Amino acid sequence: MKRRDVLKVAGAGFAAAAIAKPAIAQSMPELKWRCTSSFPKSLDTLYGGAEIFAKAVAEATENKFQIQVFAAGEIVPGLQAADAVTNGTVEMCHTASYYYVGKDPTFALPCAVPFGLNARMQNAWVYFGGGIDLTNEFYKKYNIYALPAGNTGCQMGGWFRKEIKEPGDFNGLKMRIGGYAGRVLQKLGCVPQQLAGGDIYPALEKGTIDAAEWVGPYDDEKLGFYKVAPYYYYPGWWEGGTMIHAFINIDKWNSLSPTYKSIVRTAADMTNVWMQAKYDAVNPAALRRLVAEKTQLRPFSQPVMDESRPPTRCSRRFGNRSAISATRNTCGGRWPSTTTTIT
Amino acid sequence: MKRRDVLKVAGAGFAAAAIAKPAIAQSMPELKWRCTSSFPKSLDTLYGGAEIFAKAVAEATENKFQIQVFAAGEIVPGLQAADAVTNGTVEMCHTASYYYVGKDPTFALPCAVPFGLNARMQNAWVYFGGGIDLTNEFYKKYNIYALPAGNTGCQMGGWFRKEIKEPGDFNGLKMRIGGYAGRVLQKLGCVPQQLAGGDIYPALEKGTIDAAEWVGPYDDEKLGFYKVAPYYYYPGWWEGGTMIHAFINIDKWNSLSPTYKSIVRTAADMTNVWMQAKYDAVNPAALRRLVAEKTQLRPFSQPVMDESRPPTRCSRRFGNRSAISATRNTCGGRWPSTTTTIT
Numbered sequence: 001m002k003r004r005d006v007l008k009v010a011g012a013g014f015a016a017a018a019i020a021k022p023a024i025a026q027s028m029p030e031l032k033w034r035c036t037s038s039f040p041k042s043l044d045t046l047y048g049g050a051e052i053f054a055k056a057v058a059e060a061t062e063n064k065f066q067i068q069v070f071a072a073g074e075i076v077p078g079l080q081a082a083d084a085v086t087n088g089t090v091e092m093c094h095t096a097s098y099y100y101v102g103k104d105p106t107f108a109l110p111c112a113v114p115f116g117l118n119a120r121m122q123n124a125w126v127y128f129g130g131g132i133d134l135t136n137e138f139y140k141k142y143n144i145y146a147l148p149a150g151n152t153g154c155q156m157g158g159w160f161r162k163e164i165k166e167p168g169d170f171n172g173l174k175m176r177i178g179g180y181a182g183r184v185l186q187k188l189g190c191v192p193q194q195l196a197g198g199d200i201y202p203a204l205e206k207g208t209i210d211a212a213e214w215v216g217p218y219d220d221e222k223l224g225f226y227k228v229a230p231y232y233y234y235p236g237w238w239e240g241g242t243m244i245h246a247f248i249n250i251d252k253w254n255s256l257s258p259t260y261k262s263i264v265r266t267a268a269d270m271t272n273v274w275m276q277a278k279y280d281a282v283n284p285a286a287l288r289r290l291v292a293e294k295t296q297l298r299p300f301s302q303p304v305m306d307e308s309r310p311p312t313r314c315s316r317r318f319g320n321r322s323a324i325s326a327t328r329n330t331c332g333g334r335w336p337s338t339t340t341t342i343t
Numbered sequence: 344m345k346r347r348d349v350l351k352v353a354g355a356g357f358a359a360a361a362i363a364k365p366a367i368a369q370s371m372p373e374l375k376w377r378c379t380s381s382f383p384k385s386l387d388t389l390y391g392g393a394e395i396f397a398k399a400v401a402e403a404t405e406n407k408f409q410i411q412v413f414a415a416g417e418i419v420p421g422l423q424a425a426d427a428v429t430n431g432t433v434e435m436c437h438t439a440s441y442y443y444v445g446k447d448p449t450f451a452l453p454c455a456v457p458f459g460l461n462a463r464m465q466n467a468w469v470y471f472g473g474g475i476d477l478t479n480e481f482y483k484k485y486n487i488y489a490l491p492a493g494n495t496g497c498q499m500g501g502w503f504r505k506e507i508k509e510p511g512d513f514n515g516l517k518m519r520i521g522g523y524a525g526r527v528l529q530k531l532g533c534v535p536q537q538l539a540g541g542d543i544y545p546a547l548e549k550g551t552i553d554a555a556e557w558v559g560p561y562d563d564e565k566l567g568f569y570k571v572a573p574y575y576y577y578p579g580w581w582e583g584g585t586m587i588h589a590f591i592n593i594d595k596w597n598s599l600s601p602t603y604k605s606i607v608r609t610a611a612d613m614t615n616v617w618m619q620a621k622y623d624a625v626n627p628a629a630l631r632r633l634v635a636e637k638t639q640l641r642p643f644s645q646p647v648m649d650e651s652r653p654p655t656r657c658s659r660r661f662g663n664r665s666a667i668s669a670t671r672n673t674c675g676g677r678w679p680s681t682t683t684t685i686t
Contacts, residue, residue, distance in 0.1 A: 059605035060403050120623050128624035262402035269613035280463050281471035
């Protein structure tokens with residue numbers, strides 16, 4: 001309604017209603033969004049994060065802003081969630097950014113990099129080290145506005161059909177491994193595979209792959225890996241605190257009122273603490289059950305750790321300096337040049 | 344408006360308005376609350392938590408639900424914040440629950456106990472181990488409904504005018520120390536004092552006390568302790584992950600609509616992750632500055648740690664068992680009997 005129309009209507013005695021209403025209509029409109037998760041429903045912590053997020057947004061807006069969550073595969077496969085946001089198939093997704101390192105290795109940085117930040121350091125960086133703004137400068141190339149919305153904490157090193165005693169045992173090993181770490185393990189002769197959660201068990205059972213890492217005891221137990229691979233290694237040095245994100249189509253984000261933007265941001269922060277807390281609550285008991293099922297728990301040997309670490313010049317910097325200054329330097333431009341030493 | 348009045352009005356053709364309006368009026372009414380913080384404004388992380396919380400609530404409700412934050416001393420002193428909530432002087436406060444162990448030692452449990460939970464374990468317990476419901480069964484005696492809304496992480500052991508090499512060095516030492524830990528240090532001959540943040544520096548400067556612990560490098564630097572006590576000890580074994588709470592007058596909480604309750608809960612969760620992230624972002628640089636100011640950084644010796652630990656039978660249980668089962672047992676009734684071995 002243009003200003004002169006308002007004046008006309010005012011003449012008819014409707015001025016108060018005509019002026020008061022748009023403020024509410026613009027800031028809390030009825031919205032229905034679709035969120036595609038990268039995870040199957042059975043993983044109630046990873047998948048559940050998107051549902052908790054959507055519930056908080058719906059409750060805060062009295063169901064005016066509804067976000068329907070779809071499991072991996074319902075709209076697009078789990079590893080194509082970001083593409084669905086980029087091209088506007090869905091308004092948003094809930095995913096692990098490092099699934100998309102094939103497009104650009106920078107996708108790993110807000111999520112997890114080998115010998116990188118732990119969960120608390122990651123939060124310190126994204127909320128107080130400029131991490132959210134810095135990574136969104138990158139994401140906008142893909143029409144994405146990203147908010148942290150979950151963390152798994154440090155993950156396990158994964159399930160192996162045979163023991164890994166020394167770096168040479170990785171030679172020729174076909175392993176499902178997420179994100180950037182595969183490129184590091186390639187240096188040890190490992191053949192990394194990127195598979196979505198639901199595809200790992202059959203591959204490990206048939207021997208198409210020799211090893212697989214997913215998340216940690218609670219999720220790994222659900223996926224049943226302990227039935228087909230006896231050795232469970234730790235730590236997952238490539239995922240010290242894997243951050244999960246809400247990727248929102250940037251036009252959809254920009255179209256939100258300040259009220260809805262604030263509600264979405266707060267709900268994402270809540271989901272972040274929710275997911276880490278849930279993993280921390282359920283993992284210890286799951287690990288106990290796995291060991292009772294004859295899982296052989298093993299630390300990676302020092303030679304394996306040492307051989308994995310040196311090539312990641314960029315990542316070593318994370319370990320040696322404070323979270324913020326390290327990440328600022330890395331994300332601020334040096335990442336591409338340092339990664340050339342890895343790939 | 345009584346039901347029969349509605350019917351009368353309906354006859355006059357206003358039925359739709361009369362029926363539709365209450366749904367909005369009840370769920371998102373105009374509210375103005377006062378929140379008294381236990382902390383001075385200068386401590387922008389502890390005090391700032393209440394402001395971030397209030398901002399999120401205001402933004403989500405388009406300023407319909409406004410919470411005005413007051414620094415310690417503006418309405419009541421910092422250590423009387425809970426009383427102000429209990430007796431309805433204010434609708435809510437933002438405080439450390441262990442300030443009130445004088446009323447009942449159970450107040451320490453949701454906040455911090457010696458050799459207790461770290462920040463992530465604390466979150467696992469409150470969100471997924473029944474912690475919030477369990478502690479609110481206790482708080483209702485004080486007309487309080489409590490929500491976690493902040494964490495400092497593991498704190499430092501504090502500032503000492505002379506070195507502490509062995510347990511005997513605590514004998515006769517007058518020390519400002521928060522929460523339950525003072526009762527443990529009493530076993531070593533220490534004379535614990537409970538002082539609010541703003542009162543510590545003058546007491547330490549004049550020599551009224553010999554030592555003081557507050558939080559960690561960032562806050563301690565602001566309070567200036569390094570100028571009057573050269574030795575800075577770690578770890579603060581009595582505060583492995585000190586949780587800060589929003590205490591809400593229980594009648595005020597019960598009077599909120601489901602929409603407002605959800606908005607308050609989500610904002611409190613956001614504040615929880617916000618505060619820990621901020622401390623993790625600012626503490627390392629502050630510690631570096633303190634050391635540059637000639638602060639002598641010292642770990643407590645093993646004999647000091649060992650002597651502090653054995654009397655806390657109850658707390659040892661926390662260290663040896665999973666967060667949830669330990670806390671369930673402790674809070675479920677055994678706390679009073681075990682604490683009798685300490686006091």
